[in-house]
Amino acid sequence: MDALRIRGGRGKPLNGRVRISGAKNAALPILCATLLSDGASRLRNVPRLRDIETTSALLRFLGRDVTVNAPEVHVAAGSDVRPEAPYELVKQMRASVLVLGPLVARFGRAKVSLPGGCAIGARPIDQHLKGLEALGCSIRLERGYVLAEGPGGGGRLKGAEIMFDVPTVGGTENLMMAAALAKGRSTLVNCAREPEVEELGRILNKMGAEVNGAGTDVIHIVGADRGELAPFDHAIIPDRIEAGTYMIAAAMTEGGDVLVEGAELHDLEVLAMKLRSAGVEIESEGHNIRVRRLGELRGVNITTAPHPGFPTDMQAQFLALMATARGESVISETIFENRFMHVPELQRMGASVALRGNTAVVQGVSRLYGAAVMATDLRASASLVIAGIVADEETEVRRIYHLDRGYERIEEKLQGLGVDVERVKGAEA
Numbered sequence: 559m560d561a562l563r564i565r566g567g568r569g570k571p572l573n574g575r576v577r578i579s580g581a582k583n584a585a586l587p588i589l590c591a592t593l594l595s596d597g598a599s600r601l602r603n604v605p606r607l608r609d610i611e612t613t614s615a616l617l618r619f620l621g622r623d624v625t626v627n628a629p630e631v632h633v634a635a636g637s638d639v640r641p642e643a644p645y646e647l648v649k650q651m652r653a654s655v656l657v658l659g660p661l662v663a664r665f666g667r668a669k670v671s672l673p674g675g676c677a678i679g680a681r682p683i684d685q686h687l688k689g690l691e692a693l694g695c696s697i698r699l700e701r702g703y704v705l706a707e708g709p710g711g712g713g714r715l716k717g718a719e720i721m722f723d724v725p726t727v728g729g730t731e732n733l734m735m736a737a738a739l740a741k742g743r744s745t746l747v748n749c750a751r752e753p754e755v756e757e758l759g760r761i762l763n764k765m766g767a768e769v770n771g772a773g774t775d776v777i778h779i780v781g782a783d784r785g786e787l788a789p790f791d792h793a794i795i796p797d798r799i800e801a802g803t804y805m806i807a808a809a810m811t812e813g814g815d816v817l818v819e820g821a822e823l824h825d826l827e828v829l830a831m832k833l834r835s836a837g838v839e840i841e842s843e844g845h846n847i848r849v850r851r852l853g854e855l856r857g858v859n860i861t862t863a864p865h866p867g868f869p870t871d872m873q874a875q876f877l878a879l880m881a882t883a884r885g886e887s888v889i890s891e892t893i894f895e896n897r898f899m900h901v902p903e904l905q906r907m908g909a910s911v912a913l914r915g916n917t918a919v920v921q922g923v924s925r926l927y928g929a930a931v932m933a934t935d936l937r938a939s940a941s942l943v944i945a946g947i948v949a950d951e952e953t954e955v956r957r958i959y960h961l962d963r964g965y966e967r968i969e970e971k972l973q974g975l976g977v978d979v980e981r982v983k984g985a986e987a
């Protein structure tokens with residue numbers, strides 16, 4: 559397994575420019591949406607990530623012709639369709655469950671492995687299944703699989719009113735894709751409002767469905783009547799979580815001055831507010847964000863929440879930043895039940911954090927110490943890298959396959975900002 563070895567440049571500020579890649583969490587549902595059409599679709603600005611490869615492998619298994627030539631991915635119908643997503647593929651990436659809605663809407667049936675939990679929580683899909691049943695699907699759970707069938711043994715889904723008990727990104731996306739081919743109107747209420755959901759709405763409209771309100775909590779959809787949607791050609795929006803991660807890295811070092819290129823501040827307003835409260839200067843410069851840290855960092859409290867609240871995918875990175883801020887900060891995680899696995903690793907680097915249920919109380923310390931640390935999930939890994947940037951001596955972040963799922967060319971991008979970092983092949987696990 560690979561590792562990242564970072565020689566902390568205590569006091570050495572991050573300087574330079576970093577270009578943001580396309581959004582992983584937009585590309586994944588959009589790749590699944592290609593199942594709604596047999597035409598040849600082209601995705602542009604797609605990041606070169608393990609999750610993109612995994613989704614492409616799943617689409618090939620389902621019978622699609624997929625060519626990945628980052629930053630482009632081409633998808634077209636293959637010889638036949640096998641509406642089945644096996645455990646071996648789904649267990650690699652939970653977002654594979656996003657093929658469920660398109661498959662049952664287009665082909666009348668689907669057999670998709672239950673994704674199971676992951677390091678950060680149980681990650682149930684009850685809302686996905688409840689919504690599909692509202693559209694007329696019969697759902698059976700059998701030996702770890704979801705067996706879904708359209709009305710009357712594989713018929714066409716029917717538009718319905720769907721109310722989510724919790725705002726779920728994947729649930730909203732799955733049901734948007736299913737409703738896009740259901741007969742008549744559907745209204746989805748209490749939807750997730752993330753920019754990636756809004757982007758999927760744009761795609762479905764490009765494909766000929768009628769979607770209004772994507773990005774708000776109520777989405778109205780009129781399903782297309784011709785049995786399939788049209789192919790599309792689309793450039794994916796930038797990755798706001800990647801952008802926020804580099805903004806936090808820039809704020810980590812006194813004197814940091816970084817231009818985050820190709821990022822939109824309006825998708826990162828809450829993070830920008832919190833960074834400004836901590837004493838960091840954030841300016842929008844066209845389609846770029848300038849981050850400058852001129853003085854001392856102040857402790858700031860955050861509570862994660864569905865968009866437009868503070869993103870849970872930025873919590874671990876922000877906690878690493880608070881580890882060296884002056885004073886106390888209280889970090890509350892309200893979305894996932896086990897998303898503090900970066901804390902024990904940061905404590906080994908000298909961070910002072912007290913965990914109480916879904917809250918971490920951080921007392922800023924003057925310095926962190928390099929150590930060998932273990933990545934456990936994508937964003938926890940990023941927080942360890944960020945801590946390593948300012949820690950004394952050397953930090954080795956192991957099992958960085960987690961990082962490779964969501965951060966394209968991370969060592970190159972960090973080197974471009976002056977970080978002394980290298981990838982170590984085959985480091986001990």
Ligand code: EPZ
Pocket residue numbers: 582583586653679680681682683684685686687724725726727728729750870871893894895936937964
């Ligand atoms: C998406 O996951 C993202 N992944 C996650 O990013 C992100 O952390 C999460 O949204 C929240 O913003 C992708 O977009 C591929 P949810 P998703 O359904 O859709 C509960 C990353 O780091 N819930 O919005 O799986 C669930 O337990 C990843 O890039 C139900 O109870 O998240 C959680 O508490 C990690 N029943 C909350 O909703 C359901 O049927 C939000 O989960 C579905 C979800």
